[in-house]
Amino acid sequence: MGRLFGTDGVRGQANGLLTASLALDLSVAAARVLVDRGGYAGQRPRAVVGRDTRISGQFLEHAVVAGLASAGVDVVRVRVVPTPGVAFLTDALGADVGVVISASHNPMPDNGIKFLARGGVKLDDTIERAIEERMGQPWQPPTGADVGRVTPYSTPLEEYVAHLVSTVKPLTGLRVVLDCAHGAAYQAGPMALAAAGATVIPINAAPDGLNINEGCGSTHLGPLQAAVLEHGADAGFALDGDADRCLAVDHRGRVVDGDQIMAILALGLRDAGRLRDDTLVVTVMSNLGLLRAMAEHGVAVRQTAVGDRYVLETMNADGYSLGGEQSGHVIQRDHATTGDGILTALHVLERMVVTGESLASLASVMTRFPQVLVNVGGVDRSRTDDEVLAAAVAEEEAALGDTGRVLLRPSGTEPLVRVMVEAETQGRAEQVAERLAKVVRERLTLS
Template sequence: MPRIFGTDGVRGLANGQLTADLALDLSVAAARVLVDHTRAEGRRPLAVVGRDTRISGQFLEHAVVAGLASAGVDVLRLRVLPTPGVAHLTQTLGADLGVVISASHNPMPDNGIKFLARAGVKLDDAFEKEIEELLGQDWERPTGAEVGRVTPYATPVEEYVDHLVATLDRPLAGLRVVLDCAHGAAWEAGPLALERAGAEVVVIGAEPDGLNINDGYGSTHLEPLRRAVLEHGADAGFAVDGDADRCLAVDAAGAVVDGDQILAILALAMAERGQLVKDTVVATVMSNLGFVQAMKGAGLGVRQTKVGDRYVLEAMRVGGFTLGGEQSGHVIMSQHATTGDGLLTALHVLQRMADSGRSLADLASVVTRLPQVLVNVPGVDRSRVDEDAVLAAAVAEEEAGLGDTGRVLLRPSGTEPLVRVMVEASTTELAHDVAERLAGVVRTQLAL
């Protein structure tokens, strides 16, 4: 059987690749693994299930809940809640499994199913492999009192918001903030958290109808946020994505503050407080060279990983690091969360503004972003990127020309027959020229 799980659960077109049948089968298989793991403890396993606002999440939630309960797992329904909220309650309620039904920043027709382990972290590969191996197999169904109970959980939003606010050391009084909820899972928890933290909040993108998630709003569509910040004279604006596990920001002048800049702001704040373990922040290879240079200039180290929050989390766990993230705004603060949390990120950036009395633009200016150009080269053999001597020589020559003022990254796609050529340089023109030259070499050397 081909592998079903991707780097972030199972995702696809709802009722296309991701059907109610598949959701039911996945949850039954996950439940069977759980029951096997907990049988020795003489108890029935517990799962929590949450979702975003997509209309397809309704039927997928019912399929997942039915599958879990039919296999002997008790289920608490969290209903609409951000992914990090589900992770938090998985941990604090001692649940054996957390299930998130969301396709994050993807368009509305897509959806996904992501499983979380007991500590509120992503399942490891071995657990996912066990689930895949059980799909479609015959099994002995529990009956009578052995089936699971399904209970709506009364206060998921309130408990998640209480957790978020409790991570702050001071109120955010005096700050006016615009929050764009992407018509997604944060539509209720987001405004409530910022208000309880003491900020004056202007809310946009908080009228979900099941169809409008990520549609012209959220972290992938920042123009409405920019307009609202300028219109309301706000100190800052933050936009989360559909499941609120990431956020990007806009300063008072409407300039975008990206994930690298947010990560730098938090790294410096944590370093001052002695909370940045080993004075090191974890980032991916896609982080702008300007971010790396800024951290080096501040005496901080950067541990870089492959692209994907899975790899950031893995490096953080192995090294015991307390801060990591991606350019996309997916930031992980391990003191307070087991996954990326857009609302938590926004609150702590605002706390840094309140503590320092500095504007967001001033704080973000620590990072001077180098122009970055990305060229996708399709129709090539991505498996030979690291083997072709001519390509390696071309990359080395371009890197020598850029020196310390730029860099080159060739990254094979994990899902398509293409190679991504990323170049950073002192000017956009130079980055574009280098990227196009290297893209030409990739087309010639790696042609299928």
């Protein structure tokens, strides 16, 4: 069997790659690895299982629960809860594993299975490999009283929302639009913002199992922009299907991306003395404007490979308190073990209350450089160290100087090389990107 786990669990088309049989086998293997590593001395381990609103999540949830319980794991079902909510409950309930059934921002036909370790943190690569190796191997399942129990949990949303609200000051006086993407936060999101004192106008909060992420949420900001203007709101926030990411819109309908959100939160934490080592952790895709703004305000920036798991690994290794991605994954480690879109929205709103500034004013702390990304297909992604290509990149970087930057990044899964260029003007960024894309095609083309 090939590698199943990607950067965010096992993901694919429901009933295509991701079948009920695969979900069952994965869960049995995960339970067996957990039991072997746990040393439970006769006690059954415990799992928390939640999902988003996709219709396929219903049969996949049953398969996951069946696999875990058949392997002797007691299962607590929390039903439709955001990914960060499952992570919180896994930790709060002292569970040994959490399972989230979601494909995040992907379209409805997809789904995914993500395992969390004790404490609500992502599994490391060694455990994922151990689970894959255990799949399909013979085993002796428990019988009689040794099989797991399955119980519903009655107050998952109430406990998760109470945790979120406890992290911020009252938000009284703010009028906020929240795009729930017809996803897992369609209840928790409005509940949390209202409980914190804001006047909330929820949109795209009527999931039917088929409409998750459809023309809405953090990947389609048009409806949020229109609603903010229509309702005269102070701000708007868009979540994705499992609510682990968040993008914003100011009162003028202008987008505030993940980099700007991190700049706002970093300065707020710095001012409060809670930004560990005065350091922000971001990926190499974060905008040059963020790096400049942080330097101007005395905040150091650590950069990682693309992917929130790499941001989190660096944060956990060195004890940093804030990190994330331009796409809206923002991790506030003092309050969460993963990106949390609702938590992000609450803390941006709190910063507005504390400073008395609008979201537009807070976001102006950084100026976004125009960023152009060109995906060059049909090339050998393993040869980005080609001498001629390296020389072309060096020449463009020298010409840009401190007014821009170049990033060449091979795709992890496709025969693609991604050419990203930032410059002071859109036109110049496009010109540099096209020149380098041409060199990539000429030098790395597959024969």
